[in-house]
Amino acid sequence: MAGAGVKLLNKRIRSVRNTQQITKAMKMVAASKLQRSQGRMLAARPYSRKLTELMQQLAGQADIGHPLFEVRHVQNRLFVVITSDKGLCGSYNTNLLKLAHKAVDASIAGGTPTAVYAVGRKGADYFRKRGYTMYHAHTDFAGDMSADRGRMVGDRCVEAFTGGSFDEVRVIFAQFQSTMTQRPVDLPLLPIAPEAAAPGAAAQKEKDYIWEPSQAELFGVLLPLYLRNRVFMTLSEAFTSEHAARMTSMSAATENAGEMIGALTLQRNRERQAAITSELLDIVGGANGL
Amino acid sequence: MARNFKVVIVTPDRTAYEGEAVSATIPGQAGYLGVWANHAPLVAAVSPGLVTLRTDDAGSEQKFAVGGGFVEISGNVVNLMTDTCEMAGEIDLGRAQKALERARERLSHVEAAMDRERARLAQSRALARLKAARKN
Numbered sequence: 001m002a003g004a005g006v007k008l009l010n011k012r013i014r015s016v017r018n019t020q021q022i023t024k025a026m027k028m029v030a031a032s033k034l035q036r037s038q039g040r041m042l043a044a045r046p047y048s049r050k051l052t053e054l055m056q057q058l059a060g061q062a063d064i065g066h067p068l069f070e071v072r073h074v075q076n077r078l079f080v081v082i083t084s085d086k087g088l089c090g091s092y093n094t095n096l097l098k099l100a101h102k103a104v105d106a107s108i109a110g111g112t113p114t115a116v117y118a119v120g121r122k123g124a125d126y127f128r129k130r131g132y133t134m135y136h137a138h139t140d141f142a143g144d145m146s147a148d149r150g151r152m153v154g155d156r157c158v159e160a161f162t163g164g165s166f167d168e169v170r171v172i173f174a175q176f177q178s179t180m181t182q183r184p185v186d187l188p189l190l191p192i193a194p195e196a197a198a199p200g201a202a203a204q205k206e207k208d209y210i211w212e213p214s215q216a217e218l219f220g221v222l223l224p225l226y227l228r229n230r231v232f233m234t235l236s237e238a239f240t241s242e243h244a245a246r247m248t249s250m251s252a253a254t255e256n257a258g259e260m261i262g263a264l265t266l267q268r269n270r271e272r273q274a275a276i277t278s279e280l281l282d283i284v285g286g287a288n289g290l
Numbered sequence: 291m292a293r294n295f296k297v298v299i300v301t302p303d304r305t306a307y308e309g310e311a312v313s314a315t316i317p318g319q320a321g322y323l324g325v326w327a328n329h330a331p332l333v334a335a336v337s338p339g340l341v342t343l344r345t346d347d348a349g350s351e352q353k354f355a356v357g358g359g360f361v362e363i364s365g366n367v368v369n370l371m372t373d374t375c376e377m378a379g380e381i382d383l384g385r386a387q388k389a390l391e392r393a394r395e396r397l398s399h400v401e402a403a404m405d406r407e408r409a410r411l412a413q414s415r416a417l418a419r420l421k422a423a424r425k426n
Contacts, residue, residue, distance in 0.1 A: 043303060047303075209331045
C-alpha cells in the first residue's frame with residue numbers, strides 16, 4: 001500500500017528539517033563571530049597603519065641593516081599555513097590547502113628542504129598525514145584572535161628566521177575580500193621585503209623629526225613590533241575569512257535544506273493523493289459491482 | 291593661537307584614547323617628556339610607565355598606564371603607539387600588586403640577562419599601573 005511511502009517521506013522530511021535547524025544555528029553563530037572578528041580587525045587598523053607609516057619614514061631616512069631584512073641564500077624554507085580548526089566552512093580549507101600543497105611541493109622540488117608551520121587543525125592534520133616536516137602546529141585557536149596569540153606566532157617566526165633554521169618564511173592564508181569571497185594567497189613574511197619598507201606616500205610628507213634615541217636604535221625596536229603586528233593582522237584577516245566562509249556555506253546549506261523539504265513535501269502530497277484516489281476507485285468499483 | 295593639541299593613543303587591539311589636551315607627560319626611554327602645544331616634530335621610544343594628560347587649564351588630569359612603544363609628535367598631534375594602555379579606572383590593583391611582587395621576586399634571583407630584562411619590564415608596567423590607579 002502507498003501509505004508506507006508516505007510514512008518514509010515524512011521521516012525524511014523530519015530529518016532534513018532537523019539538519020536545517022542545525023545549519024541555521026551554525027550560520028547564526030558564524031555571523032556573530034564574523035561581526036566580532038571584523039570589528040576587531042577594524043579596531044586594529046589605526047595602530048597597524050601608524051606603525052607602518054612610522055616604519056616607512058624610518059626606512060626612507062636611514063639605511064640601516066637589520067637581521068630581519070637580511071636576504072640569505074635560501075637553504076631552508078618555512079611555510080606558515082593558516083587554516084581553520086573545524087570544518088563545515090565550504091571550500092575554505094580545501095582551497096587553502098590546495099594552494100599550500102602546491103607551494104610546498106614546488107619548494108621541495110626546487111631542492112629546498114621545506115617545513116610547515118600549521119596554524120589550525122585542518123592544515124596540521126593534512127600535512128602531518130602526508131608526512132611533511134612540521135615545524136610547529138597550533139590547533140587550539142578556534143578562530144579567535146588575541147594579541148597574545150599574535151605575539152606567540154610572530155615570535156616563533158622570528159626565532160625560526162634569526163636562529164638560522166630557516167632562510168625564508170612565507171605565509172599562506174585567505175585574504176578577506178568580502179563576506180562572499182576569500183582568496184587564498186601566498187605572501188613572503190621574512191626577510192621583510194624591501195618594498196614593504198620602501199618610502200611610500202607616507203614618507204613624502206617629510207618632516208624634520210627629532211629622533212630619540214637614534215634612528216638606528218629606534219629601528220631595532222620598531223621592526224620586531226612591526227613584524228608582530230603584521231602577523232597579528234594576517235591572523236585576524238584569516239580568521240575573519242574563516243567565519244565569513246562558514247557563514248556563507250551554512251547559509252547555502254540552510255537554503256538547500258529548504259528546497260529539499262519543498263521537493264519532498266510535494267512528493268509526499270502527491271503520493272498521499274494517489275493513495276486516496278486508488279482507495280476511492282476501489283470503493284467505487286466495489287459499489288458498482290453490487 | 292591653538293593651545294590645545296590632539297592626543298591619540300592606539301594599541302594593537304583598539305584606539306584606547308582620542309581627545310584634546312593642554313599638556314602631556316610621556317615616559318620616554320631617556321626620561322619623561324613634557325609636551326605642550328606646537329611641540330617640534332619628534333619620534334621617541336616609550337618605556338612602560340605613566341602618561342598624564344592635562345585636559346584643561348583648571349588642572350583636570352587623566353592618567354594612563356602604558357606599555358612600551360613609540361610616540362610620534364607632529365603638527366599638534368601626538369600619536370602614541372603602545373602595547374597596552376589602561377585608564378586609571380580600568381586597572382586591577384590587586385593584580386598589579388601581585389605582578390609587582392612577582393617581578394621583584396624574579397629580579398632578586400634570576401641571572402639570565404634576557405629574563406632579567408623581561409622581569410624589569412614587568413616591574414615597570416606594574417609600577418605604572420599602581421601609580422595611575424593610586425593618584426586618582
